Amino acid sequence: MSATKLFDEDLPVDMGKIPLVALNMNVRKQLSLYLNPCSAVAADWMAVAELMGFTYLEIQNCAARRNPMADILDAWQARSADATVGRLLDILEKSERNDVVVELRPLMELDVKRYMEKRNEAPVQVPVVDSCVTRSAQDITVGDGPEGSPELFDAFICYCQSDFKFVHEMIQQLEQTESKFKLCVFDRDVLPGSCVWTITAELIEKRCKRMVVVISDEYLKSDACDFQTKFALSLCPGARTKRLIPVVYKPMKEPFPSILRFLTICDYTRHQAWFWSRLAKALSLS
Structure with missing residues (x-):
């Protein structure tokens, strides 16, 4: 079965190029339900982990965990540029x-479709509009230059509205001190009137060196934060570039x-004394 799937006649999608982060929690949970139970007649999570490249010792250490399939997926996603939806389907077939493929492929395709729609969504525009100046691709932030020079940033801050008080403190600590x-x-830097997903992708991929992710229970419920995080992860397979910096600033009820x-997490709840210096150092790395 080919990893390439047609969502419609005009939109071929190569599953082998879709990062594993496109799969939402429902698919991951179903994979665990199918593959966690050890079986003498069918391949289980251990066989899948071996095909993903994990060693015998790594697999044995993971066996003691409550949800080994979920942990293997997370570890594979974090360390391998080969961790794609298409590659996962190939491993399941091998x-x-x-x-599992028959049951979960439709759900995977739906997740991939949603991922691609968010990544590629463009604002609907009438081709020609009288008395209207078309906004340049460069004109997306308040600091973009008048002659087309784009405003660049040290970090994109991924947050939900309920955490803005902490983001405001972050601005004071990182922008208005010696760190500069x-x-x-x-909410502060992006001009209104453009497609949220398109502008977000442009900023994360081309304008910002890193992304700070403010983690909270509210963050877990935010579609915007979910897209921003998964898009940034897709740009740095295996986290080799240290592009993402997760930050926790208050206790969480949810996992x-x-x-x-x-x-590695920058945890304000445990290390307030050196939290800001650690975060500043991480942002200053080349």
Whole structure:
């Protein structure tokens, strides 16, 4: 079965180029339900982990965990540029778990479609509008130059509205002190009137060196934060460029997001004394 799938006649999508972050929690949960149980007649999570490149010792250490399949997926996603939806489907087929492929492929395709729509969505425009000046691709932030020079930032701040008080403190600590970092805060820096997803992708990929992710229970419910995080992760497979910096500033009731579990956290709740200096150092790395 080919990893390439047609969502419609005009939009071919190569699943082998779609990062694993496109898969939402429902698909990951279903994979765990199918593959966590050890079986003498069908390949389980251990066989899948072996095909993903994990060693015997790594697999044995993971066996003691409550949800080994979920942990293997997270670890594979964090360390391998080969962690794609298409590659996962290939591994399941090589493991002869066609039952899993048949059941979950439609859900995976739906997740991929949503991921691609958010990444590629463009504002609907009438081709020609009288008495209207078309906005340049460069004119997306308040600091963009009059002659087309784009405003660049040290970091994009991923946050939800309920956490803005902490983001405001971050601005004071990182922009208005000796650090003098330039942060991209969407509500402050982005001009109104453009497609949110298109502008967000442009800023994260081309305008900002890093992304600080403010993690909270509210963050977990935000579609915008979910897209921003997954898009940034797709730009740095295996987290080799240290592009994402997760920040926790208050205790959480919900579990920490699994897709960020393998990144080092800057934790304000435990290390207030050196929190800002650690964050500043991380942002200053070349």
